[in-house]
Structure formats: structure tokens, C-alpha cells
Amino acid sequence: MQYHAFVIKYAEIGLKGKNRYIFEDALVKQIKRVLARCDGEFGVSKVAGRIYIEAEKFDFDETVSALQTVFGITGICPAVTIERNGEGKLPEVEDLCKAVVDFFAGVYPDRNKTFKVKVRRVDKSYPMDSMELGAEIGAKLLEAFDSEGLKVDVHEPQILVNVELREKLNIFSEILPGPGGMPIGTAGKAMLLLSGGIDSPVAGYMVAKRGVEIEAVYFNAPPYTSEKAKQKVVDLAGIIAKYTGNVKLHVINFTDIQMYIYEKCPHDELTIIMRRYMMKIADILANRSGCMGLITGESIGQVASQTMQSLMCTGEVVKDMPVYRPLIAFDKQDIVDISLKIDAYETSILPYEDCCTIFVAKHPVTKPRLDVIERHEQENLSEKIDELVRVAIETDEVIDIKK
Numbered sequence: 375m376q377y378h379a380f381v382i383k384y385a386e387i388g389l390k391g392k393n394r395y396i397f398e399d400a401l402v403k404q405i406k407r408v409l410a411r412c413d414g415e416f417g418v419s420k421v422a423g424r425i426y427i428e429a430e431k432f433d434f435d436e437t438v439s440a441l442q443t444v445f446g447i448t449g450i451c452p453a454v455t456i457e458r459n460g461e462g463k464l465p466e467v468e469d470l471c472k473a474v475v476d477f478f479a480g481v482y483p484d485r486n487k488t489f490k491v492k493v494r495r496v497d498k499s500y501p502m503d504s505m506e507l508g509a510e511i512g513a514k515l516l517e518a519f520d521s522e523g524l525k526v527d528v529h530e531p532q533i534l535v536n537v538e539l540r541e542k543l544n545i546f547s548e549i550l551p552g553p554g555g556m557p558i559g560t561a562g563k564a565m566l567l568l569s570g571g572i573d574s575p576v577a578g579y580m581v582a583k584r585g586v587e588i589e590a591v592y593f594n595a596p597p598y599t600s601e602k603a604k605q606k607v608v609d610l611a612g613i614i615a616k617y618t619g620n621v622k623l624h625v626i627n628f629t630d631i632q633m634y635i636y637e638k639c640p641h642d643e644l645t646i647i648m649r650r651y652m653m654k655i656a657d658i659l660a661n662r663s664g665c666m667g668l669i670t671g672e673s674i675g676q677v678a679s680q681t682m683q684s685l686m687c688t689g690e691v692v693k694d695m696p697v698y699r700p701l702i703a704f705d706k707q708d709i710v711d712i713s714l715k716i717d718a719y720e721t722s723i724l725p726y727e728d729c730c731t732i733f734v735a736k737h738p739v740t741k742p743r744l745d746v747i748e749r750h751e752q753e754n755l756s757e758k759i760d761e762l763v764r765v766a767i768e769t770d771e772v773i774d775i776k777k
């Protein structure tokens with residue numbers, strides 16, 4: 375079937391009352407952004423509570439895949455459109471019925487199905503109302519296909535044929551799923567602590583899905599971690615950027631801080647203390663760039679540094695904003711499922727070590743006490759740590775990832 379347009383469905387953002395246009399405009403902007411990277415000519419318009427994409431010379435699969443990365447879209451309906459004639463008139467009823475029959479024949483090779491026709495008239499120039507027109511089209515479909523098993527079911531049809539009389543005539547029935555969520559740019563910005571693992575890209579995706587722009591920070595430990603480990607994080611940021619459009623990635627050289635903690639602190643507390651400094655630095659960067667929260671891929675009990683006691687100790691250093699942990703109650707398999715869905719998994723499992731896996735203690739504390747951790751930091755790190763943090767932030771390498 376040769377489609378000419380897409381009708382875009384969006385659920386939640388339809389509910390936003392007076393602010394609705396903000397959400398629709400953000401959605402249009404995001405749609406235009408992803409279509410810019412597709413072959414073809416597209417026109418995106420917002421008319422009377424609907425978003426339409428007119429499409430010419432386009433690749434269907436590529437276009438649908440791109441639209442499936444736009445948060446806010448719940449359904450993508452490929453449509454056939456018929457232009458008005460030279461006098462600006464919609465087709466005669468007879469031609470309209472024929473167009474729907476052709477559409478049906480093209481989309482459904484198997485016609486042993488139940489159906490219903492739904493007509494929406496914005497242009498009311500037809501002599502019939504929507505019900506009458508629907509009945510007329512339905513009768514013509516039956517006439518054409520009842521010998522092949524086609525039947526009407528007005529309550530639970532397998533196929534709902536939509537016919538919309540607007541500026542043009544639109545016919546559509548299939549609804550391909552969109553990702554849901556809210557359009558990027560309708561919430562604010564948050565700082566994702568992005569490691570090379572499975573969890574943090576998923577955490578970033580989930581928060582972004584609520585319309586939140588993402589900035590990211592990666593703590594790098596050269597020469598203990600390789601250039602490939604860093605590239606892996608850049609690639610993961612690129613996967614998130616496919617959805618969010620733009621990710622500013624901070625690469626913080628964490629080696630000196632990590633070595634200093636390693637030299638001075640009890641080794642079973644190394645991961646917790648290191649994590650606290652990651653959080654502190656992320657908090658400072660986030661504050662500077664107008665973020666309203668940090669995001670991590672932590673999940674209760676997944677590893678020693680993510681017991682509830684550990685989470686208390688690491689979260690405690692963040693003073694300026696909330697820490698969002700969207701995976702907090704997820705099992706690993708649930709996280710892996712999302713990672714696969716967003717095509718991050720293959721990259722996440724590449725075997726390059728990140729800074730958390732080097733210098734790791736054999737028996738890390740699983741129930742750290744905040745007062746003890748704070749005391750050890752004060753006793754052991756106060757001489758140089760502030761300076762090391764300052765230098766780490768000053769030498770921040772910023773990579774702009776655009777999609």
C-alpha cells in the first residue's frame with residue numbers, strides 16, 4: 375500500500391487543558407527533529423487536535439522507526455489521502471466509497487475479518503451526516519468483500535476503518551505503537567550518571583520518556599580504564615540522544631580522586647566513598663547547567679553499593695536536588711528487557727571495564743553507617759580532596775552528542 379501521510383495519536387498530552395498547545399508544539403518540534411534524519415519530504419501540521427505528517431518519496435520503515443523514538447506519540451497511523459479536486463471539493467460519495475474499498479483491498483489481503491467504519495467530518499459539505507456516510511461506506515465494503523468473510527461488528531471490530539473529511543480526505547486503520555510518554559522539552563533537564571553498564575542508560579531513557587532533557591556525566595579513570603570504555607559511554611549517550619535529540623556528556627577524570635581514596639580509606643568502603651564523590655561532582659555540574667535532578671541506574675539490593683544503607687550514604691551528599699532512581703524496584707531481567715528494546719544492550723555488554731570494577735574490594739561493606747563513612751572521609755581525605763574535586767571539575771571534557 376502506498377501511504378501518503380501519518381496521523382499521529384497522543385494520549386496523555388491531550389489531557390493538559392489550557393497548556394495543551396505547549397505539549398503539542400513540543401511534540402511537533404520533536405517529530406520534525408527525527409524526520410530531518412529520514413529520507414523523504416515531510417510536512418508536519420497541527421490541525422484541530424490532531425497532528426498530521428504528509429510524506430512523499432519516503433521510506434516507510436525508516437520513517438516509522440524514527441517516529442517510534444518520539445516520546446509523546448502513542449500511535450502512528452499510516453494514511454492514504456485524497457486531495458480535493460480543482461474546485462476545492464472533496465470527492466463524490468461514490469468515489470469516496472471506492473477509495474475506501476481500494477484502501478481496504480490494499481491493506482488487508484485476508485478479508486475474513488470483522489470491521490466498523492468511523493467517519494469524522496470537519497468539512498460538513500456532504501449531504502449525509504457521519505453515521506449515514508459510515509453506513510454507506512460499510513455497505514460498499516460488504517458488497518465488495520462479504521464473499522471473502524468480511525462482517526460488520528460495531529462493538530469490537532478487528533479492523534476500525536477511519537475516514538476523516540478535513541482539508542483532505544484521510545483513510546487509515548492500522549495503529550503502529552509509539553513509545554508513549556511526554557515530549558522532550560516539556561519538563562526540564564536532569565543530569566544522568568552514565569556508566570558503561572546496562573542500568574544507567576535505561577534509567578536515563580525512562581526519565582527522558584517523561585519529557586525530561588538529559589545531560590550526562592561519566593567518571594573516567596585513565597589509564598586504568600581504556601579509551602574503548604569511554605567510547606562505549608559516548609555510544610550509549612548517542613543511543614539516548616536518538617530519543618532526546620541532544621546530550622551534553624561531561625567526561626570527568628576521576629583517577630586522582632579514586633587513587634587518593636584508595637590510598638587513604640579502608641578498602642571495604644572504597645566503592646561507597648567513591649560513589650559519594652561521584653554524586654557530589656554530579657550535583658555541582660547539574661547545578662551549574664540548570665538541571666533539576668540527578669538520575670542513577672541504582673536498584674535496591676543489586677550489589678553491595680546499592681543496599682538501602684548504601685543508598686542512604688550515597689544519596690546523602692546531594693544537597694541541591696532530588697536523585698531520581700527510576701529502576702529502584704526493578705529486577706535485573708526487567709531492566710535488560712528495556713535495554714534490549716531501546717537497542718542499548720549490545721553496547722552495554724561490551725567487556726570494557728569502567729572505574730567501578732577496578733580497585734574493587736573483595737568484601738565491600740554492605741551496611742555502611744553514614745556517621746562512620748563521614749568520619750573516615752574527614753579523617754583521611756580532608757587534606758587534598760577539595761582540591762582534587764576542584765581540578766576534576768575544571769578539567770571536565772564536554773562532548774556534545776547531537777542526533
Ligand code: ATP
Nearest residue numbers: 567568569571572573574591592593670671672730
Ligand atoms: P550500571 O549498569 O548503570 O553501570 P551497575 O549495576 O554497574 O549500574 P553500579 O556500578 O553500582 O551499578 O553503579 C550504580 C550507578 O552509579 C550507575 O547506574 C550509574 O548511574 C552510576 N555510576 C556508576 N559508575 C559510574 C561512572 N563511572 N560514571 C558515571 N556514573 C556511574
Ligand code: MG
Nearest residue numbers: 569570571730
Ligand atoms: Mg556499572
